[in-house]
Every structure is written in C-alpha cells, then in structure tokens.
Amino acid sequence: MNQRSLRMTWLVARRELLQRGRTRIFAISTIILLLAVALGVALPAILSRGGKPERVGVVGGNPSTLGVVVQEAGRLAGVKVTVVPEPDVATAEAALRSGDVGAVLVNGVEVLVKQVPIGGASSAGGTLPGALAQLAGLSRLFEKVPAAAAAAANGIALPVHGLIAPSGTLANRLTGLFTVVLVWVMISIYGSQIALGIGEEKSSRVVEVLLASVRPAQLLTGKVLGIGLLALAQAAAMVVAFVVAGFAAGSSLVHGAATGIVLIGGVFVVVGYAFYCTAFAAAGSLVSRQSDVNSTIMPVQLPLIIAYALSYTVVYANGANAFYHVLGFLPPTAPIAMPVLYATGDVPLWQVVVSALLCAAATVWMARIAARIYSRSILRTGARVPLKQVLRRDLAGA
C-alpha cells in the first residue's frame, strides 16, 4: 500500500468513526452495554454479600452437641448459620411460619421446614435442611458410641479426591458464557452495521461518486477499519467495566482465571470481527435496497448462531463433546466456541492460540473472496445480485 492508498483508506475510516461515533444510538448503546456488564458482574456479589446468615431453631436435646451439628451442616451446605434456641416445638413452629428461622432441629431426631421442596429435602447435597437431616441422623446414631460428639465437631465428611482435575468452576463457566454473549453481540451488531452501511452506499448510489476517486479495496478496508475501531473501543470499555465493577463489588468473577477468559474473549472479538467483517461487507454489496440486507447477512451469521446456541449445552455440561471441539478450531465458529471451551477448562491455552492463529489466517482468505464479491457487485444495480453469478464470473476470470 502506498501513501495515497493509506490516506484514502484512512479518510474512509475516519468518516465512519466521525459519523457513527457521534450518533445518539452509539452513545446510548455504549451506555447500555457498559451498565449491563457492570450490573452483571457486581449484582450477584452485592446480593450474596448482603445475605443474612441462615437461622436454625433448636428444640431440646443437648444444646452444645446440636449446635455443633447445625454449624457443621451449614458448612456442608455452604451457608453461614446461626443457632437459635427455641423453648418448645409450638414456638419453633411459629418462628418457622413467620420466617424468623429457616429450619428447626427438634430433639435431635427431626428436622422441620416450612415446606418440603419438590424432590424431598433429606439429601445431604446442597440444601441446609438436607445436610441438617443427614448430620443429625448420624449424630443420633453415634450418641451411643463414645466420642461421637467430638467426631461431629471435627467434621464427619470424608475428603473427596478426583482422578481428573476439576474442569472449570461454575464461576469460570458463567464468565465464559458472559464472554461469548459479548463476542456474539459485538460481531453481529457491528457486522450488520457494515452490511447496512454498504447497502446504504449502494442504494443511495453515492458509491459511484466514491469509486471515481477511491478504489473498491480502499473503500472496503476503510469501512471495516472505521467500524472495527468503534467496536474495539466499545469492547475495551466493556472489559474495563468488567474488571472495575468486579473488583469494586468484590465479585468472585474477578480472579486470575476469569480475567483470562475475558481477555481471550477480547482477542476473539478482534479475530472474529476481522474474519467476519469482509463477509458482512460482501453480503451488503449484493443488495440494491437497504431493506434486503437482513436476508443476505443471515447465511453469514449462521455459523456464529450455531456455535452460540451450542455453547449453552457446553457451559452446563461436564466436558464438551468432540463436535464442539471441532467447532473450536474452525475459523467461522472459533470466535464463539473457543472462549467457551477455554472457560470450561476443556482446552489448554496453547490450543486457544492455535485456533486464534487459524482464524487470523483464514481472515486473509475470507477478505480476498469477499473483496472480489464486493468489487464485482457494488456497482451492479437492479435486482439482488445472485452470488452464484458473481462467483461464476470470477471463475471465468472476467
């Protein structure tokens, strides 16, 4: 590229930046996205921090032993607990109804709750009443055995070790999901802006005036560059909002691993945008009315939509299937699939790097084809240009 070429490209990019960057819709969408990010990160942390310790009523039995049992049940269920001694069952039931306590341990032989959840409440996993029921049962069994109370006080759960290291934590998975939502939103919003912008230039016929002094490649490059810089600025602002809001709220989402996922998401926003921007441009150049743009960009978006839809199954499953691993390396789906795979701990970092490099390399290939379609169809008016025709002329070397 010589200097004139660079100048032309920059002038086109500059126009996009100036014209789009100061529209109200850009300002509003930026504010909404930043607020969504900040709330998404900070809200769970703020809510869980404000949560009161669970109150458990105790009636009868040995208060100190039962107190230990309740504390241990809280530890197993992952909640803080406060023991509330109740004088009798009637008072305890009243406290339960009023919501003053969440569960009552009666005489060490029975657990009362306001309503038994569907699926039962006596399983030890997860819920406080379940843990309480199991522990109190054990404790009662061991009462006949000396040192039962001491055993309970030291914790009765056995350590669990897995043969395979744990795949990504739930927090990481959620961060991954959050990240691909952003990757998807950024690529599809800015991609359709490219297609619409090119559709506008074509349908308003301003493109003929432009092409009298600017080459199609310069016009195309300037356009995707200008819109890309806006997208990048918005994405960077969102990452900053994520980090700032996360630290400010003390969110568990902001620690080493999660930040890494967000950064990898940022990389794939850039790589994915680079790969898709020219394809969106080519799609936009095929229409002659702006209203037709939506139907021509649909096929372009399809791989992203598929990867995005499947990402939910991966985030909530333990271990991604082979198909999704393949998607992680195919350039059209990698921008969505790879951050998910990394977040769930299914791929090591080096594979992420390989996938990003593959996608970047495919960008060159995509840009070549798209630029050819664009320059062939941008001046053709009338009905929508059939892709086959543009490509056939290409093969014929026209």
Added chain:
Amino acid sequence: MTTGELEFEGLRRKFGTVTALDGLTFAVPAGQVFGFLGPNGAGKTTAMRAVFGVASLDAGEIRWRGNPVTEQDRHKFGYMPEERGLYPSMKLLEQIEYFAMLHDMPAVAARKAARRWLSRLGLGEREDARVDALSHGNQQRAQLAVALVHDPELLVLDEPFAGLDPGGVDDMSAILAERARAGVTVLFSSHQLDLVEDICEAVAIIHHGRLVVSGAVADLQRGERPRLAVRVAGDPDGNWAAQVPAQLGEIETMRAGTVLFALAGGADSQRILDIARAAGTVEHFSFEARRLSEVFRQATGASVGQAEAEHAAAARAAGAPGTGGRTAAGMTR
C-alpha cells in the same frame, strides 16, 4: 479534431449480447463546453464511467493529455454520475468537504472550498442540513458541488440537465461556461440534442456505441451543404426555385412558401439570390442552422426517438433491465 485534452480511442464494451461501445473514438478539446450527445442507450454513460474506471472496457484506451488516464489523474477530475447519489444522513458541508479530501485536498482547504461552492450555488444557509432534508433541486446542486469542489481540471457530467427546471438549466450552463473559460475541460452528456445545442461549443454525437459525427456545433449546424432559406413574394409554392440549377443546390424542403436549399459545396449563394430576385420580390433570404436532432437523423437515418425505442426493445430482448448503465432509479426520470 484528432487531438484533445481528453481522448477516447477505440472503446469497446459488451454486456452479454448488448454492445454498449463499439469502437468509439473522439477527442475533447480544453477550454470548451463539449456535449456528448446521443439517444438513451447509445453508450454515453458507459464511456463516461470508463473515464473513472468505474466501468471496465473490453478494448480501447482513454487518454488524458496524451497519456492513459491514471488514478492520480482521476483525483483531478470531477464527476457527476447519471444516477445522483450522496450520503442521505450526512450533513451537507461535511459531505462536500469529505469528497474534496478524497480528491487530495488537505482538510482546511477542503472546508474552505466546500463553503465557497455551497454559497456560490446558493446553499450557504443549508450547510448543516442533512442531504435527505434538501429539496430535489438542492440535492442536484449539492451533487454539482461535489463535482466542482476540488477545482478539477476535467469535469465529466452525465446528463446534468436531466430533471432541471428552465432556471436550473440556465444556472447549470452558466457554471459550465464559466468553468470552461477558466481553462477546464468540460464534458457533459445529454440525450436531448436540441435542448443543449446552444449550451455547448462542440459536440460528439454517438449511436450504437459508435461516433456518428463530431465537431463545432456551428459547423455541424451548417453542415457540408449549408441550408439557405429563400422566400419570394407572391409565389407560395416556390415555383421559381425550379430555375435553380442542380450544381448550385438541391431543394431540401418547403416551409410555408419558403424554399430550403441544401447548398452545394463551394456554390455561390448570391447566384440563387439573383434567380430569386428575377422571379419577384425577395422577402426572406438567410442561412439557417440545422437542429442537432436533424443532423443525427441525416447521419443515421433514424430520429432520436426511434433510436431510443429500438435500444429499449433490444435491451428487453437481451433480458436485461439495462446494460449496466440503467437502473430502477435511472428509469424514474
């Protein structure tokens, strides 16, 4: 006229089965308003687009000052395409400024020039208006401002008079004449041959992608056989004209008692006057200019209207709504 600032040499272009340009050759001199005329579908738009590389050629060459047109040259050209187009939502001043910068003007000079041309074209008050908020006439002016803002050395305007009211035609022709006087090469196209014959000094008339005739308008109107109009009082049928020998001139036609002669090359008109005076009182004796549409008809054997109808039928037969030049937008005019 074989040399000029801008030369079209053997241009050929086919769109499928439709031939748009078929060896078109002519030259445009500097400092004149030059009309590029012909019926719709004659290939004018394709040729003009080729100047800017917007249409590709199968064969032929376009030269600017003796050398094939380069990208650098094009930055010194101004273009107003047949299908007008500006960014609808962009402010007027910013838009003109943008196009000036795309033609190598630095930012400050671009803004100054945009302001100057907008006020010159009567749009000074509207510089912050969005283009789609402008009236149709003002959008045309804005389009002209885009073509003019960078002080081009060559102006190429495709159908600049289409859709203009009489006042607009006068304004446009004044600007073209003024630019030509400033040394700019001005090439504009029109399918309304008679409308523009007073506006341009020289023309090239084309048909079926080939040159029919080109030269100074005055020469073409006069032709190789100048037209002489003579009326003798008391002879409404022009019987006296029978006495004029064939080597002096032939009777072209009669018009309400006036005989129109096509004078033979080098013949002395005064001898016809003598014959007329011998026949009676000469009420009228003058050379008459032919209309350019007549020049076209004489050269091609078809009227401009017939030629356009013929082209439209051929385009329909080829199954194309246009030959790359015509679009839905272009058809509305």
